[in-house]
Amino acid sequence: MSQTVLVTGSSGKIGRAVVAELQRRGHEVRGFDRVPSGGLSSTQIGDLTDRPALDRALAGVGCLVHLAATPDDEDFLTQLLPNNVVGLYHVLEAARAAGVCRIVLASSGQVNWWQQIGGDIPVFEHQPVSPRGWYAATKMFLEAAGRGFSEQYGISVIAARLGWCPRPGQEEEIRATEWAHDVYLSPNDAGRFFACCVEAPESVRFLIVNGTSKPVRETRLDVTVARTVLGYEPAEQWPQGM
Numbered sequence: 001m002s003q004t005v006l007v008t009g010s011s012g013k014i015g016r017a018v019v020a021e022l023q024r025r026g027h028e029v030r031g032f033d034r035v036p037s038g039g040l041s042s043t044q045i046g047d048l049t050d051r052p053a054l055d056r057a058l059a060g061v062g063c064l065v066h067l068a069a070t071p072d073d074e075d076f077l078t079q080l081l082p083n084n085v086v087g088l089y090h091v092l093e094a095a096r097a098a099g100v101c102r103i104v105l106a107s108s109g110q111v112n113w114w115q116q117i118g119g120d121i122p123v124f125e126h127q128p129v130s131p132r133g134w135y136a137a138t139k140m141f142l143e144a145a146g147r148g149f150s151e152q153y154g155i156s157v158i159a160a161r162l163g164w165c166p167r168p169g170q171e172e173e174i175r176a177t178e179w180a181h182d183v184y185l186s187p188n189d190a191g192r193f194f195a196c197c198v199e200a201p202e203s204v205r206f207l208i209v210n211g212t213s214k215p216v217r218e219t220r221l222d223v224t225v226a227r228t229v230l231g232y233e234p235a236e237q238w239p240q241g242m
């Protein structure tokens with residue numbers, strides 16, 4: 001069934017892929033970003049800390065896909081705190097006030113970093129976390145806030161622990177990092193993965209789920225939950241879709 005979906009971070013690497021796939025599947029897609037998003041007739045340009053802008057963007061929205069964030073380790077006080085912590089607070093509260101039924105949150109495989117680096121793989125969603133640093137810690141906050149929202153307000157929340165979908169400028173780094181090819185997430189698979197989150201059965205109340213493309217050598221982030229609960233099947237493998 002087609003839904004009205006707001007994608008925050010719609011101008012970003014993953015956001016553009018998610019918008020395209022949701023549109024292809026017939027959903028009514030709106031964007032929210034602090035920079036303009038191409039290919040969308042309905043976009044709100046604004047910052048995550050601008051609550052009135054979020055309220056306007058969320059009016060009439062059934063599902064929120066929240067991607068906007070500082071997407072890796074950066075200065076905590078000036079980047080991670082406003083974008084990933086304060087911004088998350090405003091987005092969640094605005095979504096609750098707007099009566100959004102499902103919230104899909106972009107978490108990260110970095111919450112299980114030290115297991116992966118130490119070779120304690122594959123990593124499953126139910127295992128204790130080992131965050132890499134402050135960025136990963138903000139994603140733990142995001143998962144925890146999402147869990148609370150689902151329990152307290154009955155909103156369906158899916159927290160997606162994503163593999164690596166390289167942004168412009170990261171091509172050489174991922175090429176040179178052999179293990180990362182096993183957690184590669186192609187833009188096409190990212191689009192399909194988030195579409196599966198949006199379209200997941202109503203019975204999904206709170207879910208933490210890993211999302212990657214097909215591993216090249218060995219499985220680092222297990223995607224059985226994505227397969228069985230969301231119906232997501234990775235279609236690509238490093239370096240397809242780069």
Ligand SMILES: NC(=O)c1ccc[n+]([C@@H]2O[C@H](COP(=O)([O-])OP(=O)(O)OC[C@H]3O[C@@H](n4cnc5c(N)ncnc54)[C@H](O)[C@@H]3O)[C@@H](O)[C@H]2O)c1
Binds near residue numbers: 069082161163
């Ligand atoms: N790309 C990856 O490998 C990867 C892996 C794990 C998790 N993630 C998560 O996925 C999400 C998307 O990542 P991406 O790689 O597409 O990043 P990106 O930098 O390409 O896109 C992020 C977008 O969010 C917007 N944004 C950031 N702060 C904002 C704010 N305060 N207000 C409004 N807009 C803001 C940016 O303008 C940008 O367009 C992030 O939450 C990131 O943490 C990404």
